[in-house]
Amino acid sequence: MYDPLVDSFPRAAQPHVRSYWQAHTQTKLPTAANVLPEHADIVVIGAGYTGLNAALELAQRFQQQVVVLDANQLGWGCSTRNAGFAMPGTGRLGYGDWQKRCGTDVAKAIQGEYQRAFERLEQHLAHCPEQLQVQRGGYLKIAHEPKAIEGLKATYQVLQQFEPKTRWLDAEAIQARVHSPQAHAAIHYPQSFGLNPVLLHASVARQAAAAGVTLVENAPVQNWDMVGEQQRLHTAKGRICTTKVIIASNGYTPNHLHSSIHGRTLPVLSSVIVTRPLTRDERQAIGVSTQDLVMDTRTLKYYYRLLPDGRLLFGGRGAIRGKDAHHPRYARHLLEALRGTFPALRRLSQEPVDYYWSGWVSVALDNYPRIYSPTAGVYTSMGYCGAGVTFTQIAGQRLAELAMGEKLPELPFYQSGLPKFPLPHLRRVGQWAFYQLARWRSL
Ligand SMILES: Cc1cc2nc3c(=O)[nH]c(=O)nc-3n(C[C@H](O)[C@H](O)[C@H](O)COP(=O)(O)OP(=O)(O)OC[C@H]3O[C@@H](n4cnc5c(N)ncnc54)[C@H](O)[C@@H]3O)c2cc1C
Known part of the structure; x- marks a missing residue:
C-alpha cells in the first residue's frame, strides 16, 4: 500500500480500496477532464472533502478558475474510506481542553464553528438524492x-x-x-x-463541478518548482502553472511534497x-x-x-x-x-x-489541525487526527477564504502553523513506542 513516508508520491490509476462503501453504493460522480489545463487561478492538490469544499467555495463565491488534481480517482483517500461518523469536533482536544488553554469564550466560539461545519454537511445532504443514507x-x-x-x-x-x-x-x-x-x-x-462517506464525497464533487471546477484524475504531483511568483506543478498528466496552490492531500501527503510542510504531521x-x-x-x-x-x-x-x-x-x-x-x-x-x-x-x-x-x-504533534499558509502562495489544512468528516466541510471553506485574503475567525485552528515534529525521521519510532504504551495501559 502507498506509504507517504516512503513513496515519493501515490502511483496513478490505482483502483479504489475494496471497501463496503464502494461495493454497496451506486452514485454519480462528475466526469473528470481528460486534459490537464496549462494554467489556473488556483490549483488544489487532493480531491477529498477538504479539497473539494475549498474548490467549491473558490468557484462559487469568488469566481476563481480552479483545477483540482488527484493522484488517483476522485476521493481515493480517506474521504471515501471512513466510517461515516459525523460528529462535532476535530483533533483530539475537547471543549474542556480548549477552555483551560484559551478560556470559555474561545471554547464557545469553537463550538460555533463546529455548528457551521454541521450546517455545510446538511447542505451537502440536501444536494444528494439519497440524502447521504443518514442514520440519525x-x-x-x-x-x-x-x-x-x-x-x-x-x-x-x-x-x-x-x-x-x-x-x-x-x-x-x-x-x-x-x-x-x-x-x-x-x-x-x-x-x-452516521452517513455514507461515498455519497457525501460525490455530493460535494458534483456541486464543485457544477460551479465550474475542473477535476483531474490520475495526476499525482511529482515535482513542484517556482519561477518568480509562478508555481509549476509537474504531474503524471503534464505541467500546470498557477500563483496559488492549496495542499489538501492531508494524511496522503508525500513526505517531501513541499519543504514548507515537511515533518509537520504524522x-x-x-x-x-x-x-x-x-x-x-x-x-x-x-x-x-x-x-x-x-x-x-x-x-x-x-x-x-x-x-x-x-x-x-x-x-x-x-x-x-x-x-x-x-x-x-x-x-x-x-x-x-x-x-x-x-x-x-x-x-x-x-x-x-x-x-x-x-x-x-x-496527526498533528499538538493534537489539532491548522488551516494556514506555510509560505507565500501556498495554503493547507491538515492534522484532523482522524476526525474530519464534519470539520473538513468548514475547513475547505476557510481554506478558500484564506487563499482569497479574507480574515478568518480568531480561533486556534487559524492562528498558527502546524508545529514540526522533533526529529521528523523518527516519527514512526515514536508512534511505535506510543502504541506499545497505550496497549500495555489498556490491559
Ligand atoms: C478507516 C477510517 C475511518 C475514518 N472514520 C472517520 C469517521 O467516522 N469520522 C470522522 O470524522 N473521520 C473519520 N476518518 C477521517 C476522515 O475520513 C478524514 O479526516 C477526511 O476524509 C480527510 O479528508 P481530506 O479531503 O482532507 O483528505 P483525503 O480524503 O485523504 O484526500 C486526500 C487526497 O489527496 C490525494 N493526493 C495525495 N498526494 C497527492 C499528490 N502528490 N498529487 C495529487 N493528489 C494527491 C489522494 O489521492 C487523496 O485522494 C476516518 C479515516 C479512516 C482512514
Whole structure:
C-alpha cells in the first residue's frame, strides 16, 4: 500500500480500496477532464472533502478558475474510506481542553464553528438524492472499563456549558442500549449521525463541478518548482502553472511534497472491518441499533456502528507501515477486539470478515489541525487526527477564504502553523513506542 513516508508520491490509476462503501453504493460522480489545463487561478492538490469544499467555495463565491488534481480517482483517500461518523469536533482536544488553554469564550466560539461545519454537511445532504443514507440517533461515547467512568463524567459536566443537549447514561441506561461487558456508562451526543462517506464525497464533487471546477484524475504531483511568483506543478498528466496552490492531500501527503510542510504531521493508518449481516439473534444479543454510533474511551479507540443492512462496522488503529497494512494480523486484531466488546459474537470472530480496509489519517504533534499558509502562495489544512468528516466541510471553506485574503475567525485552528515534529525521521519510532504504551495501559 502507498506509504507517504516512503513513496515519493501515490502511483496513478490505482483502483479504489475494496471497501463496503464502494461495493454497496451506486452514485454519480462528475466526469473528470481528460486534459490537464496549462494554467489556473488556483490549483488544489487532493480531491477529498477538504479539497473539494475549498474548490467549491473558490468557484462559487469568488469566481476563481480552479483545477483540482488527484493522484488517483476522485476521493481515493480517506474521504471515501471512513466510517461515516459525523460528529462535532476535530483533533483530539475537547471543549474542556480548549477552555483551560484559551478560556470559555474561545471554547464557545469553537463550538460555533463546529455548528457551521454541521450546517455545510446538511447542505451537502440536501444536494444528494439519497440524502447521504443518514442514520440519525446520535453518538455514544462509552466508558469501556469502570475506571474510565470518572473521567467521562468530568467531560460530561464540562460539556453541559457547550452542548446542553448531551445526556449522561449510567450503567443501567447504557446496558439497555449496548449489551457489552465493556459498556459502563456513556455520554449521548444527539446531534451526531452516521452517513455514507461515498455519497457525501460525490455530493460535494458534483456541486464543485457544477460551479465550474475542473477535476483531474490520475495526476499525482511529482515535482513542484517556482519561477518568480509562478508555481509549476509537474504531474503524471503534464505541467500546470498557477500563483496559488492549496495542499489538501492531508494524511496522503508525500513526505517531501513541499519543504514548507515537511515533518509537520504524522500519517497514521486507521483500519476498519465489516462483518457479514448479523442474524436477528446476534443483533438482539448486542443491542446496538442502526441509529447508534459508538466509540470507547481507550487511548487507541475502538468504534462501531450497525450498517443499514445489519452488518457491523468495527474500526481502530491499524499497522504502522504501509507495506504491512494488508497483513491479516490487523484484521484479526480488530476481530479480537470485537469479540472482547461483544462476547455474544464469538462465532463471528472465527469467520473471515467480508471487508477490511485502511486509510491514512494525519496527526498533528499538538493534537489539532491548522488551516494556514506555510509560505507565500501556498495554503493547507491538515492534522484532523482522524476526525474530519464534519470539520473538513468548514475547513475547505476557510481554506478558500484564506487563499482569497479574507480574515478568518480568531480561533486556534487559524492562528498558527502546524508545529514540526522533533526529529521528523523518527516519527514512526515514536508512534511505535506510543502504541506499545497505550496497549500495555489498556490491559
Ligand atoms: C478507516 C477510517 C475511518 C475514518 N472514520 C472517520 C469517521 O467516522 N469520522 C470522522 O470524522 N473521520 C473519520 N476518518 C477521517 C476522515 O475520513 C478524514 O479526516 C477526511 O476524509 C480527510 O479528508 P481530506 O479531503 O482532507 O483528505 P483525503 O480524503 O485523504 O484526500 C486526500 C487526497 O489527496 C490525494 N493526493 C495525495 N498526494 C497527492 C499528490 N502528490 N498529487 C495529487 N493528489 C494527491 C489522494 O489521492 C487523496 O485522494 C476516518 C479515516 C479512516 C482512514
